[in-house]
Amino acid sequence: MEDGEDRLIMPGTPVFRRTAVALAAAGFSTFAVLYSVQPLLPIYADEFNVSPAESSLALSLPCAVLAVALLVVSPLSEVWGRKPVMLASLLASAILTLVAALVPSWHGFLVLRALTGLAASGLPAVAMAYLGEEMHGRAIGLSMGLLVGGNALGGMSGRLIAGVIADHASWRLGIGTIGVLALLAAFAFWWALPPARSFRPTRMAWREVPGSFGRHFHDAGLPWLFAEAFLLMGGFVTLYNYIGFRLLDPPFSLSQTAIGAIFVVYLFGTLSSAVTGEVASRLGRRRVLWLAIGFGLAGILMTLSQNLWLVVAGIVVVTIGFFGAHSVASSWVGRRASRDRAQASAVYLCLYYLGSSVLGTAGGWFFAHAGWGGVVVFVFGLYGLALAIALRLSRLAPLGPPAL
Incomplete structure (x- = not known):
């Protein structure tokens, strides 16, 4: 086998295209399964007689379970291999989604959603580690952007399909359809992803696992990138969780x-993640991250308008800013972590999904007590703090060209 960079995947090659297709399918499946319930939260609140904040548990609970499970599953991929863990994750989450569509009770549905979060934990951090190991430095920004773009496409399609089918038939049929699509995506992933050429399995000494996570917090930049994941995802999900409640009511x-x-605006997120990842590879992540967050801040303010088109435009702007920032920050983690990349990615994504869970549910309190204005104040504060961190990261001393 070839050594060094000769075995890494270069942009524009057939193996790069196969990898991009496989991981885009994986990202599509994971985000469709997780986020297809988001436009259905008002339906759950009505059908199961629960509050908006409690209905958000259909999304927050699997995200919380996923966040914690990432810290256990990602080290397993160091032993079992990246592709087997990712494939098992995709198959299990698809099957659990199909079963969840049939469960009659609210609490039974939440249990299955929590198990779906557990199953989905085998994909996000492992996929980031796979790209960090297999991609050449010139390909990492674009490939990570395509992975995040697959996430965006899955999030959009899952929300759109489930919402439309729920309106014309039932929410159960909508969720069942998402399960079938996730199953097809799992088979596409299995067929397309090439064998790893740089991965070397290791024996896992579990007593060493806490140290493999903890050492990343001694880095000058990684803890701040982890914080960005928590704040950006928390604000983004809060906005999407409660915008449906606002748009169902007058004047809309x-x-x-x-x-x-x-949710078709997620297409802008797909484009934004790929373009921003490529731009960041050329200009440097430190120069692009804070601009993407600032873009999102402008969009948040636009959603205060009573004009529907301005509200939708604001959602578009927030979506572009979020996916651009996430693409930059996630690829930065993969390049900055010199070892235990799966664990570094797991910590980033743990905070990412905890932000979705904790802050996404907390936003319900602001909505209940202060309406949409309260949600905007909450999310704007989260993004303002994220912008301050991004400006701090822009002054971070580089580790060298590959890291930044």
Whole structure:
């Protein structure tokens, strides 16, 4: 076998395209399964007689379980291999989604959603580690952007499909359809992903695992990138969790189908993640991250408008800013971590999904007590703090060209 950079995947090659297809399919499946329930939260609140904050548990609970499980599953990929762990994750989450569509009770549905989060934990951090190991430095920004773009496409499609089907048939049929699509994506992943050429399995000494996570907190930049994940995802999910409640009420009074159609703006996130990842590879992540967050801040303020088109434009701007920032920050983690990349990615994504869970549910308190204005104040504060951290990261001393 070839040594060094000769075995790394270069952009524009057939193996790069196969890898991009496989991981885009994986990202599509994971985000469709997780986030297809988001436009259905008002339906759950009505059908199961629960509050908006409690209905958000359909999304927050699996994200919380996923966040914690990442810290256990990612070290397993060091032993069992990246592809087997990712494939098992995709198959299990698809099957659990199909079963969840049939469960009659709210609490039974939440249990299955929590198990779905557990199953999905085998994909995000392991995929980031796979790209960090297999991709050449010139390909890492674009490949990570395509992975995040697959996430965006899955999030959009899952929300749109589930919302439209729920409006014309039932939410159960919508969730079941997402399960079938996730199953097809798992088979596409299995077929397309090439064998790893740089991965070397290791024996896992579990007593050493806490140290493999803890050493990343001694780095000058990684803890701040972990904080960015928590703040950015928490604010983004809060915005999407409660925008449906606002748009169902006057002066907008939109249908469930129309609200689901708004999630088409995720296409802008797909484009943004790929473009921003490529730009960051050329200009440097430190120069691009804070600009993407600032873009998101402007979009948050736009959603205060009583004009529907301005609200939708604001959602577009927030989506572009979020996926651009996430693409930059996640690829920065993969390049800055010199060892135990799966664990570094797991910590980043643990905070990412904890932000979705904790802050996404906390936003319900602001919505209940201060309406949409309260949500905007909450999310703007989170993004303002994220911007301050990004400006601090822009002054970070580089580890060298590959890291930044």
